[in-house]
Amino acid sequence: KGQITLTMIKPFAVKQHNVGQILSDIEKAGFHIRALKMTQLPAEKAEIFYAEHRERSFFPQLIEFMSSGPVVVAMLQKDNAVADFRQLIGSTDPSEAAEGTIRRKYAKDKTRNAIHGSDSDDSAVRESRFFFSSMEEFVY
Numbered sequence: 001k002g003q004i005t006l007t008m009i010k011p012f013a014v015k016q017h018n019v020g021q022i023l024s025d026i027e028k029a030g031f032h033i034r035a036l037k038m039t040q041l042p043a044e045k046a047e048i049f050y051a052e053h054r055e056r057s058f059f060p061q062l063i064e065f066m067s068s069g070p071v072v073v074a075m076l077q078k079d080n081a082v083a084d085f086r087q088l089i090g091s092t093d094p095s096e097a098a099e100g101t102i103r104r105k106y107a108k109d110k111t112r113n114a115i116h117g118s119d120s121d122d123s124a125v126r127e128s129r130f131f132f133s134s135m136e137e138f139v140y
């Protein structure tokens, strides 16, 4: 049981062949994978996913990067999933991310920051519906 959160391993980390290591870190931290896929976001889809950042200066760069290659998306379940996952991944800026966090280990900079984590329960639900249908979600 527990809460859900949505994660995306971003294009740079996929290209660096860090998918297996990152999923391993996630499972070792006690997260249960409810749904998982590799896909690529066309820019128009990335703009919808990141709509809340539309007015930010980094938005064009974010959209270009996020649509530049495949991403690995997963719906995760755990008690306190949203907050615990944000702790596991660390700060947006990898130079500020704590030792042992996923961003500290696998991120390059604020854009190529390896991984996404939902910022609230509402975002987790919205982002999960964005990527997964009910037939792609498993309780096991």
Ligand code: CMP
Binding pocket: 053, 058, 062, 092, 110, 111, 112, 113, 115, 116, 117
């Ligand atoms: P994420 O938390 O997955 O979703 C929003 C993204 O915006 C964030 O990851 C960063 O990759 C990106 N982002 C946030 N702040 C900056 C910034 N100052 N410069 C570049 N990218 C940023």
